[in-house]
Amino acid sequence: MASKAIQVVLELRLPVNIAVLRYKEMKESPFLKINPHGTVPAFVHGDLILLESSAIISYLLHNYDRRHELHPSPTLEPTAWAKSLQWAHYAPATFYLKAALVYVHKHEFNGTTQQDSRVLESNSEMLLKQVFPFIEREIGDNNYMLGPSFSATDAILSWEFMLLNHVGLLKERPKLQAYFDRLSSRPSFKAVCFSSCGLALSQ
Numbered sequence: 001m002a003s004k005a006i007q008v009v010l011e012l013r014l015p016v017n018i019a020v021l022r023y024k025e026m027k028e029s030p031f032l033k034i035n036p037h038g039t040v041p042a043f044v045h046g047d048l049i050l051l052e053s054s055a056i057i058s059y060l061l062h063n064y065d066r067r068h069e070l071h072p073s074p075t076l077e078p079t080a081w082a083k084s085l086q087w088a089h090y091a092p093a094t095f096y097l098k099a100a101l102v103y104v105h106k107h108e109f110n111g112t113t114q115q116d117s118r119v120l121e122s123n124s125e126m127l128l129k130q131v132f133p134f135i136e137r138e139i140g141d142n143n144y145m146l147g148p149s150f151s152a153t154d155a156i157l158s159w160e161f162m163l164l165n166h167v168g169l170l171k172e173r174p175k176l177q178a179y180f181d182r183l184s185s186r187p188s189f190k191a192v193c194f195s196s197c198g199l200a201l202s203q
Contacts, residue, residue, distance in 0.1 A: 002041035003192040004091075005056040007155040010188040012064050054088040057152055070152040080146050083138075087145060087153045095160045098127050103163040127169065136175050143182060150186065158183050 009016050025031060027038045035042040035051050043050040043059070050056045061071045072080035102124055139145060145153045161180040164170055170177040183189055 002053065003159055004053045004155050005041050005043065005060070006192050007158060007186075007188045008057050008060055008070065008152050010191055011070055011150075011152070011155065012060060014060070014064060052092075054092060054156065057156060058088065061152055065152075070150075072146065072151075083146060084151070084153045087156055091156045091160060095131060095157070098131060099160040099163045102127065102169065103167055106167045124169065127164070132173055132176060136173070139175060139179060144179075150182075154183055155188070158189060 006018065009018075021031060021040065026035075026040060031042070032038055034044060034049060037051070039051070041051070041053055041056060043056040045059075048059075050059060065071055068076075071084055074081040142148060144150050145157065161170070161176070161183060165177075165180050165184075170180055
């Protein structure tokens with residue numbers, strides 16, 4: 001899910017070096033010296049190494065979004081700030097697990113086995129009955145998750161929405177489809193490499 005961090009980098013217009021890694025390269029030195037897990041993203045800033053998208057994004061926002069154009073101020077907007085923290089955790093811990101399973105079993109495996117069909121059905125049902133209504137409630141009448149303007153929270157959710165749009169699960173949810181259409185129209189979204197490549201960042 002390196003794309004989320006890359007999108008925030010682009011929105012902030014930061015002079016960051018982005019290394020594109022193939023799967024084989026992620027499992028070899030010197031990358032394993034940076035990330036022993038052999039996964040992306042990996043962010044290097046001096047002696048600091050961060051390996052989780054939400055942690056990378058939080059670090060970038062804290063240090064380079066001083067005017068709070070992409071994230072709410074904890075002092076001036078404590079409720080919106082608390083919501084941004086919720087989504088930073090909800091996306092990888094809850095949303096991604098279900099979206100990725102649906103994508104893999106429908107798009108990659110085509111639901112060909114009985115097990116694929118069960119996994120696809122159970123996770124699709126959970127998305128439709130629990131996750132989607134929750135996200136729709138949180139968006140409300142806003143264009144974006146935290147209000148009328150795009151924020152880093154929307155970038156954090158973009159990967160999961162991209163997966164679900166790819167398998168056609170947003171078609172019957174007009175509010176969520178419209179939300180994704182707004183996300184995917186941003187230049188930063190279009191510029192991100194949504195493929196099998198890996199991305200590492202350094203400053």
